[in-house]
Amino acid sequence: MRLEKCWFCSSTVYPGHGIQFVRNDAKIFRFCRSKCHKNFKMKRNPRKVKWTKAYRRVHGKDMTQDSTFEFERKRNRPERYDRNLAENVLKAIPKIDKIRVSREERHHKNRMRGKKEKLQKEAARELEQGINLVKAPSALLLDPSLTLPKITVNVSQQQSDNNTPMED
Amino acid sequence: MAAAAASRFGHSLFGGGLRNCFPGLFTTTSHKLTCNTNFLSQQQRTFIQMRTVLKVVDNSGAKKVMCIQALKGRKGARLGDTIIASVKEAHPNGKVKKGKVVYGVVVRAAMQKGRCDGSEVKFDDNAVVLVDKQGQPIGTRVFGPVPHELRQKKHVKILTLAGHIA
Numbered sequence: 001m002r003l004e005k006c007w008f009c010s011s012t013v014y015p016g017h018g019i020q021f022v023r024n025d026a027k028i029f030r031f032c033r034s035k036c037h038k039n040f041k042m043k044r045n046p047r048k049v050k051w052t053k054a055y056r057r058v059h060g061k062d063m064t065q066d067s068t069f070e071f072e073r074k075r076n077r078p079e080r081y082d083r084n085l086a087e088n089v090l091k092a093i094p095k096i097d098k099i100r101v102s103r104e105e106r107h108h109k110n111r112m113r114g115k116k117e118k119l120q121k122e123a124a125r126e127l128e129q130g131i132n133l134v135k136a137p138s139a140l141l142l143d144p145s146l147t148l149p150k151i152t153v154n155v156s157q158q159q160s161d162n163n164t165p166m167e168d
Numbered sequence: 169m170a171a172a173a174a175s176r177f178g179h180s181l182f183g184g185g186l187r188n189c190f191p192g193l194f195t196t197t198s199h200k201l202t203c204n205t206n207f208l209s210q211q212q213r214t215f216i217q218m219r220t221v222l223k224v225v226d227n228s229g230a231k232k233v234m235c236i237q238a239l240k241g242r243k244g245a246r247l248g249d250t251i252i253a254s255v256k257e258a259h260p261n262g263k264v265k266k267g268k269v270v271y272g273v274v275v276r277a278a279m280q281k282g283r284c285d286g287s288e289v290k291f292d293d294n295a296v297v298l299v300d301k302q303g304q305p306i307g308t309r310v311f312g313p314v315p316h317e318l319r320q321k322k323h324v325k326i327l328t329l330a331g332h333i334a
Contacts, residue, residue: 015285015286019288019290020287020290020334024291024293
């Protein structure tokens with residue numbers, strides 16, 4: 001049984017899941033779920049849709065070239081069963097997984113390296129540029145011209161004023 | 169924005185009575201527009217039933233046939249089913265002439281069909297390969313992809329003639 005990759009989001013299509021569309025030139029498009037199939041029908045480009053693997057690869061979000069990806073690939077010749085080989089493969093799978101995860105973490109860390117300094121720099125610049133918009137609270141208390149003057153309004157008189165034009 | 173502006177304008181001129189009718193008018197038109205786009209983008213695919221016109225993808229001489237009877241299924245034929253059809257368009261000197269009644273196997277259907285493992289498969293168009301009453305193909309070539317389900321339906325000859333099996 002072969003585990004195919006979804007054409008749109010590049011996730012694994014397990015047996016019995018999803019739908020496949022065969023174009024007239026015999027190209028097969030496999031989709032893992034109706035979400036991917038619908039996006040394909042809307043003629044969206046997976047490289048431009050942010051949640052797909054293709055987008056993340058193109059925009060440098062994920063690791064693209066790594067030796068751990070070499071183990072998972074399409075083989076057209078079936079491997080002859082060998083008990084020792086199967087045992088070794090089963091042993092190697094968690095090890096490779098661990099290496100892959102650690103490398104992905106390192107990649108993410110590298111990608112996020114300058115982020116904190118950048119954010120702080122931006123915040124400092126915004127503060128410098130917009131400091132004139134902020135008034136200290138104590139300044140408002142000292143200088144009465146900065147606050148709105150208090151006006152006493154006679155409420156009952158206003159109501160009678162409002163009523164007269166409506167009746168006209 | 170336009171609807172809000174219009175409603176405010178109406179209120180100041182004519183009072184509250186007319187205000188209610190403006191937003192209603194705007195919402196109905198926009199709703200109709202969205203319905204139209206949905207209808208165009210997602211057409212519902214159905215069974216191959218009486219009067220369905222199918223493409224003939226072999227060299228029997230017919231180009232288009234119209235289904236006149238599905239031999240199996242209450243609602244109509246699906247991928248891999250046999251139909252009776254009448255030839256609507258044909259090449260001038262082929263084996264099959266226009267107006268003849270022929271048997272055909274549906275080798276491509278735009279409506280999705282479940283596979284044995286639970287996934288689904290669908291094709292670009294509705295296509296048929298003409299066969300005789302015993303199930304032997306009339307033509308000697310089959311164009312385009314055909315599904316491997318034809319093997320279960322005992323149409324191995326069509327599978328061997330086909331170039332691509334999906």
